[in-house]
Amino acid sequence: MTAPVQALSARDVVERRLRSAGGDRLGLVLQVALLLSLLISLGVLVVLIGDIVVRSLPVFAERPVDFLGSALSSRPARAGIIQGILGSVLLMGFVAALALPLGIGAAVYLEEYARDTPAARLIRTNVRNLAGVPAIVYGLLGLAVFVSSLGLGRTLVAGGLTLAVLVLPIVVITTSEALRAVPATIREAAFGVGATRWETIRSHVLPYAAPGILTGTILSLARAFGETAPLLMVGAIAGTFTSTAVGDMLTGSYTALPTIVYSWSGQPQDEFRALTAAAIVVLMVVILLVNASAILLRNRYDRKW
Amino acid sequence: MTIHAAGRGTSLVPADLQIAPARRRRERLIRAFFLGAAGLSIVISGAIVLSLLGNALYFLVNVDQSALFTDGWFPRRGMYDIATIVAGTVVISAVAMLVAAPLGLGAAVYLSEYASAGSRRLLKPALEILASIPSVVLGFFALTWISPNLVQPLTDAPLSNMASAGLAVGILITPLIASISEDALHAVPSYLREAAYGLGARRRTTSLRVVVPAAVSGIIAALLLGVSRAIGETMIVAIAAGGTGGSLFELNPLEPGQTMTAAMTALAIGSDSVRGEALTFESLFFVGLLLFAITLGLNLLSEAFVRRVRSKY
Numbered sequence: 373m374t375a376p377v378q379a380l381s382a383r384d385v386v387e388r389r390l391r392s393a394g395g396d397r398l399g400l401v402l403q404v405a406l407l408l409s410l411l412i413s414l415g416v417l418v419v420l421i422g423d424i425v426v427r428s429l430p431v432f433a434e435r436p437v438d439f440l441g442s443a444l445s446s447r448p449a450r451a452g453i454i455q456g457i458l459g460s461v462l463l464m465g466f467v468a469a470l471a472l473p474l475g476i477g478a479a480v481y482l483e484e485y486a487r488d489t490p491a492a493r494l495i496r497t498n499v500r501n502l503a504g505v506p507a508i509v510y511g512l513l514g515l516a517v518f519v520s521s522l523g524l525g526r527t528l529v530a531g532g533l534t535l536a537v538l539v540l541p542i543v544v545i546t547t548s549e550a551l552r553a554v555p556a557t558i559r560e561a562a563f564g565v566g567a568t569r570w571e572t573i574r575s576h577v578l579p580y581a582a583p584g585i586l587t588g589t590i591l592s593l594a595r596a597f598g599e600t601a602p603l604l605m606v607g608a609i610a611g612t613f614t615s616t617a618v619g620d621m622l623t624g625s626y627t628a629l630p631t632i633v634y635s636w637s638g639q640p641q642d643e644f645r646a647l648t649a650a651a652i653v654v655l656m657v658v659i660l661l662v663n664a665s666a667i668l669l670r671n672r673y674d675r676k677w
Numbered sequence: 678m679t680i681h682a683a684g685r686g687t688s689l690v691p692a693d694l695q696i697a698p699a700r701r702r703r704e705r706l707i708r709a710f711f712l713g714a715a716g717l718s719i720v721i722s723g724a725i726v727l728s729l730l731g732n733a734l735y736f737l738v739n740v741d742q743s744a745l746f747t748d749g750w751f752p753r754r755g756m757y758d759i760a761t762i763v764a765g766t767v768v769i770s771a772v773a774m775l776v777a778a779p780l781g782l783g784a785a786v787y788l789s790e791y792a793s794a795g796s797r798r799l800l801k802p803a804l805e806i807l808a809s810i811p812s813v814v815l816g817f818f819a820l821t822w823i824s825p826n827l828v829q830p831l832t833d834a835p836l837s838n839m840a841s842a843g844l845a846v847g848i849l850i851t852p853l854i855a856s857i858s859e860d861a862l863h864a865v866p867s868y869l870r871e872a873a874y875g876l877g878a879r880r881r882t883t884s885l886r887v888v889v890p891a892a893v894s895g896i897i898a899a900l901l902l903g904v905s906r907a908i909g910e911t912m913i914v915a916i917a918a919g920g921t922g923g924s925l926f927e928l929n930p931l932e933p934g935q936t937m938t939a940a941m942t943a944l945a946i947g948s949d950s951v952r953g954e955a956l957t958f959e960s961l962f963f964v965g966l967l968l969f970a971i972t973l974g975l976n977l978l979s980e981a982f983v984r985r986v987r988s989k990y
Binding site: 396398399402403405406407408409410412413414416417419420423424427473474475476477478480481482484485486494495497498499500501502504505506507508509510511512513515516517537540541544568569570591594595597598599600601604605607630633634637638645648649652655656659660663664667671 | 696700703704707708710711712713714715716717718719721722724725728729731732779780781782783784786787788791798800802803804805806807809810811812813814815816817818820821822848851852855879880881884885902905906908909910911912915916921938941942945946961962965968969972973976977980
């Protein structure tokens with residue numbers, strides 16, 4: 373059954389051409405493929421979270437409190453992560469106390485004080501390159517400088533210093549971006565009424581940049597929280613706290629949540645698979661909460677000048 | 678030289694306009710702290726290079742040269758074949774890029790050219806969440822899910838293999854590639870798109886023939902940075918690639934293998950027990966220097982491409 377051939381008027385031809393967007397099959401295929409590549413990446417996220425939660429269920433169903441509150445043990449039925457939680461919290465304390473003031477300070481110098489001199493350019497390039505150095509290399513730095521040369525040994529102090537150095541460039545970069553987003557007119561207003569540079573920064577620039585700085589620093593802390601390789605280099609592997617007195621925790625052997633995940637993932641027994649998944653759930657809950665709050669904070673205070 | 682206040686007889690001398698000494702001292706002190714904080718980054722870089730170089734040179738001087746070119750990487754037996762760990766790194770990075778380059782670029786083009794403002798606000802944070810997953814978690818996922826569910830059903834690979842680790846590394850760097858190339862696509866001025874539409878081009882033609890070529894420097898920068906991250910990635914490989922202890926030279930992704938980073942982890946964890954072999958501790962720094970040099974090179978190259986984008990638009 374062939375339809376009778378109709379003669380097309382010039383008008384029909386032009387109309388068909390103009391409407392062809394709707395019939396652009398190749399374009400549709402492309403759009404679907406592009407969307408798929410995005411959805412595959414996000415699908416992995418869903419599968420990963422689902423798989424890990426399911427694996428961890430036996431542990432959280434049987435002994436949720438006991439798991440969180442118990443010490444490490446070679447017997448799966450008794451093993452818990454309290455030492456890892458304490459270790460990670462103390463490490464974060466070090467990172468926050470060291471990397472945040474120094475990183476924000478460096479960014480304030482680069483954005484507010486430094487002119488476009490070769491020295492300032494060198495520092496900027498240097499910070500960018502430090503941010504790209506693999507985490508494990510920072511572990512070697514910690515091993516050579518903090519553990520060996522400074523004689524701190526394989527202690528939590530050495531681990532905390534290593535992580536602080538690791539996130540420092542990230543703090544500098546995100547803080548610089550937040551400072552750069554504050555328009556020059558805000559500064560000029562302060563200078564105009566006779567404020568010095570520091571007074572301008574303290575009373576005008578920092579308050580306006582605060583949400584951006586906060587978001588960036590929170591995210592860098594979350595990054596440090598999950599960082600494993602450098603801690604392995606400086607000796608946070610199978611260490612356990614011998615006592616829970618703060619002094620002993622700082623000077624003795626120690627461990628952290630991500631390094632527990634690593635050492636447990638090497639155990640072949642099924643019970644340890646469940647324990648590893650449970651430890652990952654704790655790790656991920658902290659990281660996802662921190663990230664979500666940072667994203668919300670940014671959306672809330674995101675302002676256009 | 679005096680300045681007369683308008684309409685009155687009083688006058689200001691320069692001293693009146695000068696800052697009080699105490700205030701000036703405080704300014705100097707604070708500025709010095711900020712300068713010190715900024716200078717610290719140079720000190721850190723210096724410390725990295727010096728600590729790597731010192732031990733790496735000691736290793737190179739004292740190691741038996743033939744041990745650097747042998748059958749495999751077994752530091753406990755004094756075999757330091759560099760080709761083995763470089764090959765493992767190349768294989769895993771290649772698998773990772775096969776996954777991450779299409780996924781990351783596809784996601785970037787979709788977000789920049791197709792997605793509505795509303796779905797962008799939802800999808801971009803979701804990608805950021807994916808980026809925030811610690812690599813140790815992805816390593817566990819590679820070993821317990823990717824390998825038994827994706828790799829082993831199709832092949833006869835052992836549980837620990839380089840392909841699974843490479844796939845996981847690919848997932849890890851996909852958000853990075855997506856976000857940097859999306860920035861590059863976003864920076865393409867809209868008049869180029871409008872000109873294409875004005876000539877009657879379809880959206881796919883505009884996206885692929887106009888916007889992507891205009892942003893190609895930024896896209897190359899994103900890919901280079903992705904390779905650099907894949908090479909430096911440690912935990913996934915240490916958990917899932919199966920190279921603990923050592924490995925023979927291996928190019929087949931379906932076999933276990935050893936990368937530079939995994940070799941370093943293995944050395945560091947065992948560093949107390951392997952002190953017997955004299956050079957294992959120093960070999961750690963030699964591998965670290967190699968890794969540092971490669972990633973720094975890639976990062977600098979990537980930055981050069983980013984600068985080209987900035988100078989263009």
